[in-house]
Amino acid sequence: MAMHKLVLSQSLMIISGCVFLQLYPLEAAPELSLVRSLPGFEGTFPSKHYSGYVTLEGIPPKNLFYYFAVSEKDPVRDPVVLWLNGGPGCSSFDGFVYEHGPFNFEAAKEEGGLPVLHLNPYSWSKVASIIYLDSPVGVGFSYSVNTSNYVNGDLQTAAETHLFLLKWFEQFPEFTANPFYIAGESYAGIYVPTLASDIVKGIKAGIKPIINFKGYMVGNGVCDPEFDGSALVPFAHGMGLISDNMFKEAEVLCKGNYHKFISIDCQQILYKIFMVLDELNIYDILEPCFHSREADDVANGNTTLLPQSFKQLGSTGRPLAVRKRMFGRAWPFRAPVEDGIIPSWPQLMRKVIVPCMDDVQATIWLNNDAVREAIHANPESGNWSLCVSLLYIHDAGSMISYHKNLTSSGYRVLIYSGDHDMCVPFTGTQAWTQSLGYEVVDEWRPWKSNGQIAGFIQEYSNDFTFLTVKGAGHTVPEYKPRESLDFFSRWLERKQI
Template sequence: MAMQKSMLMSVLSVCMFLQLYPLQAAPQLSLVNNLPGFNGTFPSKHYSGYVTLKGNPAKNLFYYFVVSERNPTTDPVVLWLNGGPGCSSFDGFVYEHGPFNFEAAKQQGGLPVLHLNPYSWSKVANMIYLDSPVGVGLSYSPNTSYYVNSDLKTASETHHFLLKWFEQFPEFSANPFYISGESYAGIYIPTLASNVVKGIKTGVKPIINFKGYIVGNGVCDLEFDGNALIPFAHGMGLISDNMFKEAEVLCKGIYHNSVSIDCRKTLYKIDSILEELNRYDILEPCFHSGEIEDEKNKSLIPQSFKQLGKTERPLGVRKRMFGRAWPFYAPVEDGIIPSWPQLMRKVPVPCLDDVQATIWLNNDAVREAIHVNPESGEWSMCVDIKYTHDAGSMISYHKNLTSSGYRALIYSGDHDMCVPFTGTQAWTESLGYKTVDEWRFWKSNGQVAGFLQEYANNLTFLTIKGAGHTVPEYKPRESLDFFSRWLQGQPI
């Protein structure tokens, strides 16, 4: 009898454990042991795979998790989201601050060659790269009618992803948790953070140890973003004093939706002057329609890219600056947002080339190594999904989060013409917080790397000198510096 009772208690203990941690086998099944294109030893453990959200049929959200190279048990867990909407967070993984970079012009066995990124954010944090919403990147559902998304729906589903992810990786639940991203993630991040905070307040399990968020060159508000471009272009010497004064007088400071015909004529003139610039980094070259530069590798280039053309000089790894940023020279307005593929069918789009990532992530061996389900279909940097902006301005979200004690770092590459720093600087100032650290420079590697202003309620606005829309791509060392210092609570 005693033996039977003991066995019963053991069975009950196992059942209770499975209820608490039903997917404990998942991390080991998700372990990435090698990556085709990379010859070497991983500096930390990598995991990738799917978190399934219940439904009929289910939604499968793909993540790639890089364990911190420093101290995984205490270093923060940071979620990274690329924007679009509709663009894959593998952009951040392979082109910005992930553990690997592509080696310029190198291939091995038909695959791009990878090397370790000395400025990976996984040097100081446990990094989760998530393809969101469903239908983006490697995230999928058997029911493609689910590929109809919105701000509020995406925030809710990403929150559910996080809850299930922490169930699978409970050893990280006590670590400080931050949400980060860029571009249209300026909408994803505050809306998701608000859902996480609501979950914490209502006792949703597992409890997420949420501490704050980081937004890079992120859209925020129709008025501030919409009126940022003209002052930016003038300040950068891209338009003349006379053009700027003319626009000021005719548009009365309202540039994004003026009803004045004379104002619109002036803006059209300015647009025609700026149209040949790379609007994602005005310092970088932009290539236009014509022949692909690398004839030798032409057979490897997806058909959709073959109408894109040459640069003035080769950019070693990729020549694109377009593909995951919203707005396209305009602020985000309420309602349905045209996807990048839709925009590309209607207007000539410069500066697009994600050939190496496309080759690599559609290789069968790579997909097997990172546990991609074949049902996800072919990977593209950005996909044609139906998406509605229904969360409005992010000003109130930022106000609520920062006044509730959550830290916020808002950073801008100062040569981005897509989401100019002028608008971001203005809306952070508009929150009305007291300045606690007056505008000053900050340094990286002994050199001035940008400028910052710190406000009460742990709000920091920071610029990165000479960087474009995707800051860690242009300034990797500087990005790791401000990222690591901010996470550790050190002065930047």
């Protein structure tokens, strides 16, 4: 159980030429948040790790959970990066366990055992201090004693995450001078720019502590319904997934707009295209879907062969083609994201079955009592699951205006795409980045990692960059860990990618 005590921190305040010692309370001393060991890992941590809660005042209060991995290189100077997974409603332990956290997780060698942890040679904490935040409240280990607080939207989430950061930097004042960045993927394409906007407003208003905000990065992120919604058909054609005739027919009948069904004929050709693509893995078209006899049985309404966790869903829908470990880790089904209430993955699971879901290792590890005690996760947070049902409202609209405002204000931006993701295809992301109208300062060219072409990059004025990662799916660092660490570190260090 997390330990809390009142700790007084001090700063100097000058009023009318007189110097006063100002005392203010911190919710938990950093030393009480120190992670001293982790079940499943034998060895020495490569840097200090902290985890625990930041409490947002209210009746009742909201408790936001974080895990903080200090940089392994130069903590005094290296950037601090806040990482956010999407969903909405998915825990950022997704990024910690499966993407770029300090450890790689190996399945237990015997049934009922804990996963075995090994140091990850491509952890992003090699070059930066990373905060993994469960947000909004109700996600992962973040909780409130009143679950009516689990009603969220884009604007509220951004405001509460901003408050979290202000309180977090009060608890860790030694990091306030470090360059600060935000990073995230998928639905964090909404989380990141909205939060960045709130941070900038706070800086302009002089809210303290002043966050040394420098910029942000988004991977395979949703952005704008028009661009995201019209991306799939050109992507499928370019990847050789649909025929020339299908593509040309769609172009004529839909007039290049695949976001809105402008006619019955347009709707019919799009339905035809979707049926052709139906059994592909939408999160990486190169990866198998793990179809099996069990999956076929589910499609026919026979759930006797499935694990109990699937039977309890009471679903008899068609199996959904997704890769292993994908359970709400991405924007459900396909982009775009529309205004209004967003269905969560658990809600969608009432209609479809995900037979190839396998988040077993994270679920076993994070629900182990010893692990939860080691990372100071309160029992009141309940069982951990990768994604939860939230009443969540998309109320921030298109992100294009956010990106324009932030880049014109001098903040650095990197937008990256795994080029084999069909959920948020790079074609839509490339189109909206071009639509900003910035001058091209480094024309489309390959970038390399380990001596090999790892993708392509185009740099614009206003320190705005679009980058693809060759052969990667929706969660880029999971598919291409070495390449991801390369572009991440070079961009942070302002080196040429």
